[in-house]
Amino acid sequence: ALDFGIEKALKALGVEDVNPGSSTGMEHFGSGEEIASVSPVDGATIARVRATTQEDYRRVAETAASAFTSWRLVPAPQRGEIVRQFSDRLRELKEPLGKLVSYEMGKSYQEGLGEVQEMIDICDFAVGLSRQLHGLTMHSERPGHRMYEQYHPLGVVGIISAFNFPVAVWAWNTALAWVCGDVCIWKPSEKTPLCGIACQKIAAEVFHRNGMPEGITCLINGDYRVGEMLTGDTGVPLVSATGSIRMGKIVAQAVAARLGRSLLELGGNNAIIVTPDADIKMTVIGAVFGAVGTCGQRCTSTRRLIVHEDVYDEVKSALKQAYGQLRIGNPLDEENHVGPLIDREAVDMYRKALEQVVAEGGEILVPGGVLDGPGYESGCYVKPAIAEAENHFEIVQEETFAPVLYLIRYSGDVHDAIALQNGVKQGLSSAIMTTNLRESEAFLSAAGSDCGIANVNIGTSGAEIGGAFGGEKETGGGRESGSDAWKIYMRRQTNTINYSDNLPLAQGIRFDL
Numbered sequence: 001a002l003d004f005g006i007e008k009a010l011k012a013l014g015v016e017d018v019n020p021g022s023s024t025g026m027e028h029f030g031s032g033e034e035i036a037s038v039s040p041v042d043g044a045t046i047a048r049v050r051a052t053t054q055e056d057y058r059r060v061a062e063t064a065a066s067a068f069t070s071w072r073l074v075p076a077p078q079r080g081e082i083v084r085q086f087s088d089r090l091r092e093l094k095e096p097l098g099k100l101v102s103y104e105m106g107k108s109y110q111e112g113l114g115e116v117q118e119m120i121d122i123c124d125f126a127v128g129l130s131r132q133l134h135g136l137t138m139h140s141e142r143p144g145h146r147m148y149e150q151y152h153p154l155g156v157v158g159i160i161s162a163f164n165f166p167v168a169v170w171a172w173n174t175a176l177a178w179v180c181g182d183v184c185i186w187k188p189s190e191k192t193p194l195c196g197i198a199c200q201k202i203a204a205e206v207f208h209r210n211g212m213p214e215g216i217t218c219l220i221n222g223d224y225r226v227g228e229m230l231t232g233d234t235g236v237p238l239v240s241a242t243g244s245i246r247m248g249k250i251v252a253q254a255v256a257a258r259l260g261r262s263l264l265e266l267g268g269n270n271a272i273i274v275t276p277d278a279d280i281k282m283t284v285i286g287a288v289f290g291a292v293g294t295c296g297q298r299c300t301s302t303r304r305l306i307v308h309e310d311v312y313d314e315v316k317s318a319l320k321q322a323y324g325q326l327r328i329g330n331p332l333d334e335e336n337h338v339g340p341l342i343d344r345e346a347v348d349m350y351r352k353a354l355e356q357v358v359a360e361g362g363e364i365l366v367p368g369g370v371l372d373g374p375g376y377e378s379g380c381y382v383k384p385a386i387a388e389a390e391n392h393f394e395i396v397q398e399e400t401f402a403p404v405l406y407l408i409r410y411s412g413d414v415h416d417a418i419a420l421q422n423g424v425k426q427g428l429s430s431a432i433m434t435t436n437l438r439e440s441e442a443f444l445s446a447a448g449s450d451c452g453i454a455n456v457n458i459g460t461s462g463a464e465i466g467g468a469f470g471g472e473k474e475t476g477g478g479r480e481s482g483s484d485a486w487k488i489y490m491r492r493q494t495n496t497i498n499y500s501d502n503l504p505l506a507q508g509i510r511f512d513l
């Protein structure tokens with residue numbers, strides 16, 4: 001098998017041998033059953049790690065809670081300084097970490113690097129934010145009174161992340177939570193445990209070097225049973241969860257049952273509207289990257305293309321041509337555009353989706369298929385497919401985490417297209433391709449896209465970290481990353497101070513003694 005510098009990368013990250021029992025074993029991350037990290041690139045088992053047991057979890061939670069009592073007292077700009085040092089390490093380790101992401105998860109090396117870049121970007125954002133955790137001051141209605149609000153650290157933040165962004169989504173949460181004075185317990189996907197260990201090592205070393213207590217950054221490993229330890233823990237005031245709608249509903253209910261906060265980043269069913277005034281060349285680039293990038297496994301992946309009948313045939317043939325040029329194969333080989341799906345289960349889902357769209361009356365424009373033969377031994381490589389379909393098809397209403405694009409025709413005006421685009425349960429990302437101001441403004445208006453992200457002349461994926469990231473409806477309503485998303489990681493306190501020698505009551509109430 002081609003090496004592509006994997007061994008060197010694992011070594012640079014200090015995760016070359018994390019198998020239980022080895023001299024550098026990761027016993028301290030857990031003592032439960034073994035979880036194998038299997039690369040979808042070549043099917044090799046990269047490592048085995050141990051899952052977190054109840055007893056392990058109790059220890060981790062205690063360490064985190066105790067670290068919080070001192071971390072919350074470190075001035076926020078000093079917390080920011082430590083996050084800055086963490087981002088320095090990420091800059092140094094960008095290539096090996098990007099490579100590990102690519103090898104353990106299967107996205108292209110370029111996208112692996114892009115993911116580490118997102119981590120660096122959010123750290124930079126968090127460093128600036130550490131001097132801007134502002135509250136407001138208000139004018140009191142009472143004489144000799146002052147009123148203001150302040151944001152205090154919240155406590156232990158639980159982070160549950162998915163396999164598709166095995167490092168960046170953690171960083172979006174943890175970089176903000178750290179500058180906000182919180183400590184974090186992270187449960188990465190059980191499909192990408194090595195990415196979790198690599199990040200934990202980088203962060204823990206930076207805190208250690210700064211003389212900070214253990215527990216500001218914590219890692220737990222395992223499947224949903226380990227997730228339940230977090231969601232059920234009253235000592236965890238906020239759980240941020242990224243993943244499927246099914247998972248999100250379970251997390252939301254468990255956290256709500258104890259009146260905790262949850263931040264949910266769930267599925268998308270993202271569409272690009274292509275109007276008669278679209279720039280077709282730009283449309284094709286945006287749509288193809290959106291649909292096949294990360295092998296269709298982004299929550300922002302383009303799933304539906306809603307194309308006006310006047311340009312439908314032109315778009316259709318341009319897409320067909322573009323799909324013909326796609327190179328599928330080892331994602332570490334920079335010649336390839338599309339890597340594998342995460343595992344064989346995902347391949348089954350992909351296959352079933354293509355069968356179902358045909359059963360519901362759809363027509364295959366670009367046929368799919370599972371690849372075999374040399375280079376495809378893992379059984380996870382599939383051909384990106386396009387089907388002509390209708391929006392109401394059951395399969396079109398679902399998020400299939402695979403490179404399947406549905407081509408949907410619309411007639412009428414932009415409002416008809418918007419109705420189709422909004423006509424799904426999910427509400428994450430959306431886009432319109434048009435050079436017509438009336439159309440783009442209608443799309444962005446209160447009667448336009450109902451998604452958390454609405455782009456003009458850009459695809460649905462690849463959001464920058466500076467904006468708030470998340471969506472509505474079954475996407476879960478959470479907002480992470482930029483803008484004022486930091487507020488959920490803090491508790492707001494309203495303070496009123498009386499510096500007069502009287503005690504007047506609010507609302508003019510008289511209470512004479």
Ligand code: UN1
Pocket residue numbers: 118164165169242297298299300301460461462463464
């Ligand atoms: C995800 O798929 O969970 O906008 C996150 C994007 C990336 C993040 C996707 N910045 O596509």
